[in-house]
Each structure stands twice: as structure tokens, then as C-alpha cells.
Amino acid sequence: MKPSDLHLLSDLQLVDRILGGDSQAFRLVVQRTERLVAQIVGKMITRKEDHPDLAQEIYLKAYRSLGGFRFQARLSTWIAQISYNTCFDYLRKKKLVLAGDLLENQEEEHPLLPSAADEGSIEKMMVQKDRAALLESCMQELPPVQRTLVSLYHQQELSYAEICTITNLPEGTVKNYLFRARRQLQTRLLHLHKKGDL
Amino acid sequence: MNQLHLSDQTLQLLASQSVQLLPEEEAHLKSCAQCAAQVTAYTTLFGELKLLPEPHFSFDVEALVMEKIPVVKEHRTDKWWLWLPLLVIAPAGATMGYVFRSQLNELFSGLPGLEMALGITASVCLLMLGAYDLVRNYNQRLKNIENNFPSAT
Incomplete structure (x- = not known):
């Protein structure tokens, strides 16, 4: 051959x-x-x-x-x-942080969710700045496992079944981690926007 | 329902187009600018996540890995020499049969033809199964050695 x-x-x-x-x-x-x-x-x-x-x-x-x-x-x-x-x-x-360890604290720290006044604000701010770099830096704040799940689901476009096989996590847990990670990303982006970093 | 906003989970599912809304939720979404904005925001976020540059190794992973992978000179299919003992055993068996033919004749002379045929067939089958099992075990052990001690091969 x-x-x-x-x-x-x-x-x-x-x-x-x-x-x-x-x-x-x-x-x-x-x-x-x-x-x-x-x-x-x-x-x-x-x-x-x-x-x-x-x-x-x-x-x-x-x-x-x-x-x-x-x-x-x-x-x-x-x-x-x-x-x-x-x-x-x-x-x-190495006793490093795993999924969920940071999540609750950070959500309390940035309890903002987009309101009517912020309509489309995230979309606008992401157009204005280097969106990829900003999002990447927000991703770095997620716990490692959640960061990996987001990347496998959204970037590699793997199915839930494949992600479950890879991580050996139940489907409900994968969905829950993904939901929390995306919410944290959204919240963090809005927080940066309000803080005036953008 | 119109007063209550949709849950964040529903908004995310809407943004990924993987949920069927109830009629009252649909009505709320049409009339609530905040929920609609959040769906748009999540849709944008998901689109941006897809476009993030993929991480890549800043080193030659192929070279790094392949230097540790042993190069096996012989393929499993090339082990023709495993059949060599058969070339010795078969003529030796035939010679023994020829030399001791009279004794063998005496031994089996009392047996009827059918029983003899059955006996010979069963013996040959047993011998073949034994040989097959021997070769299979040998291959399995060899594979285990290769897996556990790759540098040894």
C-alpha cells in the first residue's frame, strides 16, 4: 500500500x-x-x-x-x-480548579444580566472591539472543564453523546455546565461593557 | 405569563434553535423586547464562539510522538516462519506412521471401519484446535508484550 x-x-x-x-x-x-x-x-x-x-x-x-x-x-x-x-x-x-469551583462566586460578583436598556448592547460591543480576543479572555475565566465543554460543543460541534463519551459525564451534567458557562460568558461580557473596558 | 420573563435556559435553547416554545412563551417573546434582545445576544455569542481561533500546538506533535513509537520490523502477516515447525512435524509423523505401520495395524485391527474413521477425524480435529489455540495464545502474549514494553520490540 x-x-x-x-x-x-x-x-x-x-x-x-x-x-x-x-x-x-x-x-x-x-x-x-x-x-x-x-x-x-x-x-x-x-x-x-x-x-x-x-x-x-x-x-x-x-x-x-x-x-x-x-x-x-x-x-x-x-x-x-x-x-x-x-x-x-x-x-x-496539581490541585487546580475544576468545573464549577469558580462559578458561584463569579456569578455573585457580577450578577448582571442584560436588561431592556442593554438591548443589543453585547452585540454592538462585540462589533466594536476585537471580539475574538475579548471572548477568549472571558473564556479563560471559566473553570477548565466548562471551558473545554464550550469549545467541544461550539467549536468542534460535537454532539452531546460524543461529549459525554469523552468526559464521562452524564448528559444532564454536560448540558448544565454548558448552560452555566454560556451564562457566565454573557454576564462577563456585559460586565466589561458596563465597566467601560469596551 | 406575559409579565414573567423566559428563563435563561429557554433563551439559550432558543438561540441554539433547539426548543419548541409553548404558545404563551411565544406570545411573551413577541411582546418582550428584553427577552428578544437576550436571544439575539446569545445567538451572537454562539456565532462568535464558533469563530474563535482553534488552539493548536506550537510544536511538532507528530515528530514528538513518533520518536517514541517503536518501529516494528516484522508485520504480523509476515510471520511465515511460524509454519516452519509444521514442515518438520508432518514428515516426522508420516515417517513414524510408516515405521510402526504393523503395530498400528494390530492396534486398530479389531475396530470396525466407521469407529476408526470417527476416531481419526476426532483426533485430527482436536489436534487442529490445539494448534490454533497455541498460535492464538502466542499472538496475544506477543501483543501484550508489545503494548507494555514497546521498546522491547
Whole structure:
């Protein structure tokens, strides 16, 4: 098989080739899943210096456990699950903040919700400034797990079922975290607007 | 209902177009500028979230990972030499059968033809199953070793 033909392989064929010792097939898996893994690692772990070690750990775990992959989900979802678990363990080891820990305090601190007077104000302010940078900075204030959920749902456009598989959270919890995260984002944007940062 | 605003959850669901409103909620939304504005704000937020630049690794993850992945020289399908013992065992068996043919004849002479055929078939089946199980176990153990000690392969 020519190297260019590798791109046509299904998950099943890829796994079979990797288990047969074809390291080029694993290279293709890395290429296919790199963006998703970067998304999860980037959102969960803000210390960029740790990213290389984490990325390496994630893919080596995937390589070593490939024999146990049962095709109950897509290969990319399975690797995303390994990424999430690895980052989660990292956060737990470092005793960093996990989902929901910051949320209640911040909501009390900024209890503003758009009122009639603010009609369209968020929309306007987002047009006026560098919207992506502003939103990104608001995202950084979310707890890691919520930040990751928002990114998986809105940026990667994964389904609830896929997100549940990756995070091992019940669907109700995923929906609830997403709801709270989006509300916090909205509130924070409005707060910045009122504070005159924009 | 017109006096009560829609819940934030409903507003978010409306913005993501994943909810069917009750008639009274729909009536409220039409008459309430605040709720309508919030739906617009959430719709904008969701659109902006989708357009956020995707994070990417600032290093070559492929190179970093592949340097740790062992290059296995032999493919599972290339293990033709596993069949070599069969080339020795089969002629040896045939030779033994030929050398001890008279003893074997004596041993089975009392048996009727059907029983003999059944016996031989069962023995061959058992031998084949045993060999299959042996090869399968061997492959499984080899795979475990590769998974647990990749540098060893």
C-alpha cells in the first residue's frame, strides 16, 4: 500500500495496521486527531510549557492501549477521551480548579444580566472591539472543564453523546455546565461593557 | 405569563434553535423586547464562539510522538516462519506412521471401519484446535508484550 493510500483507511483498518506494527498508520492517527487533542489540552491546561509532555503522554497512552480499543466510539473520540482524562489527572495532581469551583462566586460578583436598556448592547460591543480576543479572555475565566465543554460543543460541534463519551459525564451534567458557562460568558461580557473596558 | 420573563435556559435553547416554545412563551417573546434582545445576544455569542481561533500546538506533535513509537520490523502477516515447525512435524509423523505401520495395524485391527474413521477425524480435529489455540495464545502474549514494553520490540 502506498503512503498516500493510508489516508483512505477506516478506523478499523488503521487500528489493525498499527497493531500489526505499522508505525506510519499511527502517524496518520496523530495527524487526524491533532486538532482535537490540541483543543482539549489547550482549554484544560493553560500552562503552555506543559503541553508537549501532555501531548506525548496522551498519544503514547493511546498507542499502548490500542489493543483494548473496542470500536464503541470513533477512534478520534476515544483519543479525545484519553486527552481529557490525562488533562483531568494533571489538574487533580496539581490541585487546580475544576468545573464549577469558580462559578458561584463569579456569578455573585457580577450578577448582571442584560436588561431592556442593554438591548443589543453585547452585540454592538462585540462589533466594536476585537471580539475574538475579548471572548477568549472571558473564556479563560471559566473553570477548565466548562471551558473545554464550550469549545467541544461550539467549536468542534460535537454532539452531546460524543461529549459525554469523552468526559464521562452524564448528559444532564454536560448540558448544565454548558448552560452555566454560556451564562457566565454573557454576564462577563456585559460586565466589561458596563465597566467601560469596551 | 406575559409579565414573567423566559428563563435563561429557554433563551439559550432558543438561540441554539433547539426548543419548541409553548404558545404563551411565544406570545411573551413577541411582546418582550428584553427577552428578544437576550436571544439575539446569545445567538451572537454562539456565532462568535464558533469563530474563535482553534488552539493548536506550537510544536511538532507528530515528530514528538513518533520518536517514541517503536518501529516494528516484522508485520504480523509476515510471520511465515511460524509454519516452519509444521514442515518438520508432518514428515516426522508420516515417517513414524510408516515405521510402526504393523503395530498400528494390530492396534486398530479389531475396530470396525466407521469407529476408526470417527476416531481419526476426532483426533485430527482436536489436534487442529490445539494448534490454533497455541498460535492464538502466542499472538496475544506477543501483543501484550508489545503494548507494555514497546521498546522491547
